[in-house]
Amino acid sequence: MDLPTYAFQREHYWPAAAARWLGDVSAFGLRPVGHPMLGAAMTRADADGLVMTGRLSLQTHPWLGDHAVLGSVLLPGTAYVELVLQAGEHVGCGLLEELTLQTPLVLPEQGGVAVQLTVGAQDAEGKRPVALYSRPAEGQDDTLPWQQHAAGVLAPAGAEANDPELAEWPPRDAVAVSVDGHYESLAEHGYGYGPVFQG
Secondary structure, three states: OOOOOOOOOOOOOOOHHHHHHHHOHHHHOOEEOOOOOOOEEEEOOOOOOEEEEEEEEOOOOHHHHHEEEOOEEEOOHHHHHHHHHHHHHHOOOOEEEEEEEOOOOEEOOOOEEEEEEEEOOOOOOOOEEEEEEEEEOOOOOOOOOOEEEEEEEEEOHHHOOOOHHHOOOOOOOOOOOOOOOHHHHHHHOOEEEOHHHOO
């Protein structure tokens, strides 16, 4: 290897172990989740439950930028459902029985948000409470409060009710509705749905 030509010319050679720590959450006592919006999970030590964590930003998830309301990028409702169902799969509750969105999760233009998804203990019917929280991810300050965005109930996958109205889809009396100009109309009212959210 060539020696530097002057004292301040240098190149860093980080040990291989450091690179492993950057992406291997099991080194921190967590389980990797393998989900694009959730990075790790851990079971609770003091109770029956699960905590899943992740980080969302427009830099790591640019497609979220296609969901804006009045100029602010919001986590779409379908993402809440996806995150909660992912947690449900880890605890054997694949049915989302109820989900209430409480506060919009706004994604900043720069930086990101840390998200935490909690699943509580199951009740006598096998159902579990679930909740989604966030706080700014940059400069992690443990004194910053977590903000709750959603709460719901997960149930075992075999608990689906047989709803006769949903047995046939689309319903027999359904009428097709034209969506020509729909997204343009929404944009005039402040709802900016980019190509990813148009269908």
